[in-house]
Amino acid sequence: MDKEAKFMITCLIFAVICSSASSDEWKATVVKSIDALVGSCVVVPCSFSHTGGNLPSSRLRAMWHYKGKTPDTKGNNIFHSDTTLIKDNFKGRTKMLGELGQNNCTLEITEVKDHDNGPFCFRAELVRTENNDPTKDMFSFVEDCVELNMLTEPPKPTLTQPMAATQGEPYTAICSVMHTCPTHVPTLQWNWKTERIVYHRLIHSGNWETLSILTFIPEEKDDNRELTCTAEFNGGQTSSSKFTLNVKRIESYNHIIIPAVVGIGTALLFGIFCIFMAKKYKNRIAELQNQEGTMWNRLSRLSRSSLSDASTSPT
Structure with a gap:
């Protein structure tokens, strides 16, 4: 092998090594x-x-x-x-x-x-x-x-909520949806007019999640009401999920308490009235007794006076 051929082979090997090293970089x-x-x-x-x-x-x-x-x-x-x-x-x-x-x-x-x-x-x-x-x-x-x-179809939102709501106590429901376009985040809407918190997070490998947290205080009238969350994606496609709200009522004892209070109040008033009347009659009896004593005393004095006058008169 002549020197020129050896030189060409060396250059090719060097070029391959450099190319490999460059690719590795x-x-x-x-x-x-x-x-x-x-x-x-x-x-x-x-x-x-x-x-x-x-x-x-x-x-x-x-x-x-x-x-x-x-x-x-x-x-x-x-x-x-x-x-x-x-x-x-x-x-x-x-x-x-x-x-x-x-x-x-x-x-x-x-x-x-x-x-x-x-x-x-x-x-x-x-x-x-x-x-x-x-x-x-x-x-x-x-x-x-x-x-x-x-x-071809948008993913449905996922709803997370407690097992049951209690009347008059704060209740929280979460709606979330997965997507792959963080530059145009899907919007989440509830069929409930109240405050909500929305935030966005990366899950893994280009998959993102948008969440909407709804908090409200349910009333008795909200029992069996449907709660719906709708996701609208870039391009206008929508999907929704829903569940039925079960509201646990707070037991009312008014039908027992009110009559009891009225009965106790009536008894107290009647008792006070009886005490007042008894005291009044007692005072009246005492006054009558005093009057009787005074009259008896007067009659006794008149009787003694008559006897005295009879004994001193001339015969």
Whole structure:
């Protein structure tokens, strides 16, 4: 083998090693599968990393393309930094969320069609300038692609509530719904006009949950009333769930207490009246007795006086 052949083989081996090392420096994390509601939107989480330090967004280009298709060809891309290379029926429906300079390659698809199932792969291009000659380093992550599970019907909300409500005591019900589009959060509405708390949280791998917490004080008239929660998704589709409210009544003892109080009050009044009358009659009897004693005394004095006058008169 001559020196020129050996040199060519060495260069090829070196190029393969460098290419392998360069590929190893770039990694992407893309959710493998995610639900997408037809007519709504979906956000595909994606991030990438490299060992070359922070790179400015101006030096990076991003694209999402059909798996097995050439990214630089029009019709193969659902998103491309060059909008002229985006497939026509995806134009205006896809965009990147976040900054490439922050290693964020998350993709949003709006107005989801039933044929937007993919699989779709992410690709990054790094533009270098050497000797005033721009070059591109291309990194395709064809092993980390996403496939969309198309949903034609929206998911139903889940209702969580205590077993029974008690009249006059605070009662809480929770309505929650899963979705995959945090940029256009579903709205949750109750058929009950009262205050509610709504919040949003990430569950896992691009799946989000929106919750509405309803708190109120049930009354007796609310027994057997239907409580309904309706979820409205981006695109206008709705779904709802409901349950029947059972209100436990507080026992009323008024039918016992009121007559008892009236009876006791009547007895007290009657007792007071009897005491008053007895005291009055007693005083009257005492007065009569005193009057009788006084009259008797007068008669006794008159009698003694008459006897005395008779004994002293002349015969």
